[in-house]
Amino acid sequence: MATPLTAARVGSQPRAAASASRYDRRLAEILTHATDVFCKKGYEGASMRDLSRESGMSLAGLYYYFESKERLLFLIQKHTFSTIVQRLKARLEGVNDPEERIRIFILNHLEYFLANQAAMKVLSHEAEALKNSFAAEVAAIKREYYRICVGLLDDLKRDRGPQFSTRIAVLSLFGMMNWIYTWHNPRVDADAASIAGEMGDLFLRGVTTETKVRKER
Amino acid sequence: MATPLTAARVGSQPRAAASASRYDRRLAEILTHATDVFCKKGYEGASMRDLSRESGMSLAGLYYYFESKERLLFLIQKHTFSTIVQRLKARLEGVNDPEERIRIFILNHLEYFLANQAAMKVLSHEAEALKNSFAAEVAAIKREYYRICVGLLDDLKRDRGPQFSTRIAVLSLFGMMNWIYTWHNPRVDADAASIAGEMGDLFLRGVTTETKVRKER
DNA sequence: ACTGAATTCGAACGAACGTTCGAATTGTCG
DNA sequence: CGACAATTCGAACGTTCGTTCGAATTCAGT
Numbered sequence: 001m002a003t004p005l006t007a008a009r010v011g012s013q014p015r016a017a018a019s020a021s022r023y024d025r026r027l028a029e030i031l032t033h034a035t036d037v038f039c040k041k042g043y044e045g046a047s048m049r050d051l052s053r054e055s056g057m058s059l060a061g062l063y064y065y066f067e068s069k070e071r072l073l074f075l076i077q078k079h080t081f082s083t084i085v086q087r088l089k090a091r092l093e094g095v096n097d098p099e100e101r102i103r104i105f106i107l108n109h110l111e112y113f114l115a116n117q118a119a120m121k122v123l124s125h126e127a128e129a130l131k132n133s134f135a136a137e138v139a140a141i142k143r144e145y146y147r148i149c150v151g152l153l154d155d156l157k158r159d160r161g162p163q164f165s166t167r168i169a170v171l172s173l174f175g176m177m178n179w180i181y182t183w184h185n186p187r188v189d190a191d192a193a194s195i196a197g198e199m200g201d202l203f204l205r206g207v208t209t210e211t212k213v214r215k216e217r
Numbered sequence: 218m219a220t221p222l223t224a225a226r227v228g229s230q231p232r233a234a235a236s237a238s239r240y241d242r243r244l245a246e247i248l249t250h251a252t253d254v255f256c257k258k259g260y261e262g263a264s265m266r267d268l269s270r271e272s273g274m275s276l277a278g279l280y281y282y283f284e285s286k287e288r289l290l291f292l293i294q295k296h297t298f299s300t301i302v303q304r305l306k307a308r309l310e311g312v313n314d315p316e317e318r319i320r321i322f323i324l325n326h327l328e329y330f331l332a333n334q335a336a337m338k339v340l341s342h343e344a345e346a347l348k349n350s351f352a353a354e355v356a357a358i359k360r361e362y363y364r365i366c367v368g369l370l371d372d373l374k375r376d377r378g379p380q381f382s383t384r385i386a387v388l389s390l391f392g393m394m395n396w397i398y399t400w401h402n403p404r405v406d407a408d409a410a411s412i413a414g415e416m417g418d419l420f421l422r423g424v425t426t427e428t429k430v431r432k433e434r
Numbered sequence: 435a436c437t438g439a440a441t442t443c444g445a446a447c448g449a450a451c452g453t454t455c456g457a458a459t460t461g462t463c464g
Numbered sequence: 465c466g467a468c469a470a471t472t473c474g475a476a477c478g479t480t481c482g483t484t485c486g487a488a489t490t491c492a493g494t
Contacts, residue, residue, distance in 0.1 A: 022440090022441095022491090023440085023441090026441090042259075042261055042345075042346075044259055044261035044262040045261040045346075047480075047481065047482080048481080048482060048483080049480085049481085049482095057442075057443090058442060058443045058444075059443085059444090059482090059483090060442075060443055060444075060445090060483085060484075060485085061441075061442045061443060063482095063483070063484080064440090064441065064442070067483095068482080068483080069482065069483090125342070127399065128259075129259075129262075164415065164418065164419065165415055167406075168412060168415045168416065168419075169415075169419060171396065171397075171400050172393040172396075172415075172416055172419055174396060175392040175393040175394070175395065175396025175397070176389040176392040176393055176396075177392070178392065178396060179388065179389075179391060179392025179393075179395060179396060180388075180392070182344065183388050189384075195385060198381065198382055198385045198386075198389075199385065199389055201381065201423070202381065202385075202386060202389055202420070202423035202424065203419070203423060204423075205422055205423040205424075205426045206418070206419035206420060206421075206422040206423030206424075207419065207422075207423075209422045209426045239461090239470090239471095240470085240471090243471090264450075264451065264452080265451080265452060265453080266450085266451085266452095274472075274473090275472060275473045275474075276452095276453090276473085276474090277453085277454080277455085277472075277473055277474075277475090278471075278472045278473060280452095280453070280454080281470090281471065281472070284453095285452080285453080286452065286453095
């Protein structure tokens with residue numbers, strides 16, 4: 001885990017070093033169940049009673065682990081996003097070819113997306129549900145992730161056909177990838193690697209090809 | 218308007234032909250305000266009291282025009298989606314070049330999206346909020362729209378490089394386009410035609426180029 | 435087994451929710 | 465103006481919401 005979940009503990013609660021792991025384990029369990037409920041019903045549509053039922057803990061008991069429903073969503077989003085960024089950085093290390101680095105970016109995103117569909121849907125679909133400092137902290141991670149992708153594309157631009165807007169290209173790529181939560185069906189669609197390959201081909205050809213498309217508008 | 222809004226009138230309500238237009242005008246007003254509120258707060262997050270405040274009509278008064286909050290969302294989604302499909306069909310008429318037809322598809326989608334941002338966000342973001350027959354009716358329109366796009370791509374495939382999955386390509390294109398509601402900023406970003414041009418270049422190059430991308434995975 | 439801390443819970447709080455209903459108001463037309 | 469339909473509204477309905485609190489239970493170390 002990227003962020004020690006213990007950091008979420010309610011302020012005035014005492015903490016013994018020995019029980020830290022038990023607390024963390026239980027919190028992680030709750031977060032997993034809550035992720036499923038938020039995924040199924042949406043953040044606003046999911047009630048604390050839904051979360052209580054799904055996680056098998058009493059309504060009041062949940063509040064021992066976090067002080068509000070909003071903070072719960074925040075913990076899910078922050079943990080999910082931190083993890084995907086951290087994994088990306090690890091995978092990019094030692095790879096220098098610009099094109100290969102973009103393929104890694106896409107593969108990392110889609111692999112994590114499909115392996116953690118519920119969490120990623122909550123991250124994508126409930127992006128506007130948080131407010132103030134909660135929203136700001138998640139937005140900061142999102143900005144870092146976005147900047148990394150911009151960097152990858154700018155590197156590619158330095159080598160090849162330079163005639164496209166980096167902003168539009170990056171945001172188009174994010175759209176292609178994130179939209180997957182609306183359509184992916186494990187019984188019909190191939191695995192993450194195949195889809196990442198298809199999207200990588202589509203995107204990289206679109207961005208690197210030097211010849212102009214026929215019938216310019 | 219594609220669908221006569223009168224169709225929404227509560228079943229047992231009497232109707233005089235003379236007042237039909239007044240009723241329709243008022244309903245359209247309410248729909249517009251409701252669209253803004255749903256866009257800002259989400260369907261679940263928006264309360265009937267929010268809609269009442271925004272539209273300047275009393276809480277009870279709203280129920281003269283529709284029988285439930287869910288039906289209100291349905292009316293918005295159906296009207297929006299029907300309109301975009303209808304406009305697309307009109308624009309495609311008489312154009313035969315497969316590539317040009319896809320460019321028209323993209324332009325139509327993005328122009329309508331940016332001209333009706335709130336409605337399109339409600340359509341994209343609240344796709345799962347409706348249930349049963351409401352959901353089925355909107356899903357039918359979505360399927361038709363999807364099939365049209367598949368047809369356009371298959372036509373293109375017949376001419377040029379055939380090595381891509383139509384399903385993945387179409388859904389990637391939808392992702393690129395629909396994701397725009399998460400990032401478009403009229404103070405920073407160009408107009409719909411420019412963005413449609415960029416995305417059209419990106420997508421069509423990605424889909425038509427015959428040479429394989431270097432460094433095959 | 436005892437003890438103090440960590441964890442869980444039943445019950446309740448006030449607020450806000452979607453919806454209803456009968457009365458009041460407005461518009462239409464002879 | 466009178467009469468009937470169309471439209472609007474205040475007030476309230478029962479339910480569910482997120483959250484709190486003090487008591488009960490479970491756990492860990494001796």
